[in-house]
Amino acid sequence: MNDETRRAIEQDKRYLWHPFTPMDAWLEADYEPVMIASGEGAELVDTEGRRYLDGNSSIWTNLHGHRHPKLTAAIQKQAGKIAHSSALGLGNPLAAELAEKLVGLLPEEAGPYRVFLSDDGSTAMECALKIAWQYFQQNGQAQRTQFLGLTGSYHGDTVGAMSLGKSGSFHAPYQPLLFPTHEVPAPNCLRCLQGKDRLTRTDIRLSCRCGPRPGENSLAALEQKFAELGDTVAALVLEPRVMGPAGMVMHPPGFLAEAAALAKRHGALLILDEIMVGFGRTGKMLAEEHEGVTGDLIALAKGLTGGTLPLGATLLKDELFEGFRGGLERAFFHGHSYSGNQLGCAAALANLEIFASEPVLEQVAERAEWLRNASQRFLDLPQVAEIRQEGLILAIELVQDRETLASFPADWRVAHHITEQAREYGLLTRGLGSILFLIPPYCSTRQQLEQMVAALYRASEEVLIKIV
Numbered sequence: 001m002n003d004e005t006r007r008a009i010e011q012d013k014r015y016l017w018h019p020f021t022p023m024d025a026w027l028e029a030d031y032e033p034v035m036i037a038s039g040e041g042a043e044l045v046d047t048e049g050r051r052y053l054d055g056n057s058s059i060w061t062n063l064h065g066h067r068h069p070k071l072t073a074a075i076q077k078q079a080g081k082i083a084h085s086s087a088l089g090l091g092n093p094l095a096a097e098l099a100e101k102l103v104g105l106l107p108e109e110a111g112p113y114r115v116f117l118s119d120d121g122s123t124a125m126e127c128a129l130k131i132a133w134q135y136f137q138q139n140g141q142a143q144r145t146q147f148l149g150l151t152g153s154y155h156g157d158t159v160g161a162m163s164l165g166k167s168g169s170f171h172a173p174y175q176p177l178l179f180p181t182h183e184v185p186a187p188n189c190l191r192c193l194q195g196k197d198r199l200t201r202t203d204i205r206l207s208c209r210c211g212p213r214p215g216e217n218s219l220a221a222l223e224q225k226f227a228e229l230g231d232t233v234a235a236l237v238l239e240p241r242v243m244g245p246a247g248m249v250m251h252p253p254g255f256l257a258e259a260a261a262l263a264k265r266h267g268a269l270l271i272l273d274e275i276m277v278g279f280g281r282t283g284k285m286l287a288e289e290h291e292g293v294t295g296d297l298i299a300l301a302k303g304l305t306g307g308t309l310p311l312g313a314t315l316l317k318d319e320l321f322e323g324f325r326g327g328l329e330r331a332f333f334h335g336h337s338y339s340g341n342q343l344g345c346a347a348a349l350a351n352l353e354i355f356a357s358e359p360v361l362e363q364v365a366e367r368a369e370w371l372r373n374a375s376q377r378f379l380d381l382p383q384v385a386e387i388r389q390e391g392l393i394l395a396i397e398l399v400q401d402r403e404t405l406a407s408f409p410a411d412w413r414v415a416h417h418i419t420e421q422a423r424e425y426g427l428l429t430r431g432l433g434s435i436l437f438l439i440p441p442y443c444s445t446r447q448q449l450e451q452m453v454a455a456l457y458r459a460s461e462e463v464l465i466k467i468v
């Protein structure tokens with residue numbers, strides 16, 4: 001280990017606290033965390049000069065690879081002018097242009113929209129929540145105070161976002177702190193078809209036959225909730241198509257459109273969390289486009305700057321904005337010191353410019369196919385219950401018992417041990433429980449995708465043999 005690495009690890013272990021990390025294991029004397037020094041394309045390089053494939057796009061943020069020349073140039077150019085000025089009482093051309101471009105991503109028939117800028121995914125969701133709430137309070141429907149979502153949803157770690165998301169295990173200690181919301185079970189095709197049709201083990205949702213509508217059980221439960229709650233529902237809050245932190249739970253095609261129609265029929269707003277799935281990750285610019293749906297409020301973050309800088313955006317119907325016009329007492333008193341940050345906006349504009357000038361979505365479709373083909377080898381492992389994929393989101397769900405689909409005990413941290421082992425073979429990624437994820441950058445080459453799968457496969461084989 002070189003001096004730089006040793007010093008960095010010492011400082012880290014003494015002074016830092018890492019997110020979503022049981023710190024005892026991290027602090028163990030013989031644990032050597034990977035310290036990232038640089039990146040290039042789909043690769044990350046550590047302080048020892050070792051190269052790794054970035055198999056989860058740096059927690060789902062990176063799109064076009066690290067150090068994309070257009071993103072780097074845009075940030076450098078902007079840093080030469082100004083990094084940040086406040087959006088409280090001041091404007092700036094980059095934020096204004098970005099707002100126009102983001103609204104331009106939505107279909108014209110959805111009507112006029114507007115943008116509120118914030119810092120990250122959690123704040124984009126907090127804004128959506130507070131806008132929906134205040135809109136009804138001051139526009140003659142003060143009884144609309146309830147929020148409805150799917151069990152296992154995740155919308156961030158601030159208290160409002162946790163209340164909307166209630167991501168079971170992550171947020172359990174804070175339950176008493178959260179405001180009450182309503183939830184119904186998410187469609188979970190793997191378990192819904194239990195014992196019926198698990199022959200292929202490949203994307204069982206695509207042959208969903210649980211009822212007349214895709215995700216019937218979940219829709220029926222939603223319908224019932226809407227009937228119970230009547231006109232007190234302010235908003236239905238969903239991650240469109242793929243529920244990320246729940247374990248890449250993929251909804252059967254058509255579910256989103258049906259759920260959106262239910263919200264509309266009951267006069268509730270639809271808040272869509274596109275934070276993970278937005279910006280091409282599922283093969284469309286926004287995941288909701290797959291189903292011809294446009295959220296009344298849409299939260300964007302992660303890929304918004306191509307994975308370079310933190311920035312959040314809440315897109316909302318102008319109609320909602322109109323409900324905040326008038327005097328002081330009707331204003332939206334919410335803001336963040338870095339709202340409209342010029343460096344972030346410059347990066348986001350450069351990201352959109354890459355989408356406009358390069359065939360990014362075609363690239364995603366092509367790579368998704370390569371990844372699909374490569375990943376089929378996982379069917380050789382008897383513990384694989386399902387391989388599911390949407391665009392460049394791949395999830396491989398491992399189970400202890402394929403008949404009952406019983407998961408491995410959570411405290412075995414199967415995915416964690418596998419992904420730690422995969423580092424030995426040059427892959428960095430994270431899973432959840434016993435579900436493995438590959439969420440590669442769009443610039444990954446065929447060979448890089450095959451290397452990612454091979455590394456994860458080899459690590460899975462080695463770890464599984466030890467534990468079963």
Ligand SMILES: *Cc1c(COP(=O)(O)O)cnc(C)c1O
Nearest residue numbers: 120121122154155156244275276
């Ligand atoms: C990451 C994520 C968030 C939270 O975004 P942060 O930038 O981490 O606050 C919210 N929703 C989904 C679906 C996410 O993947």
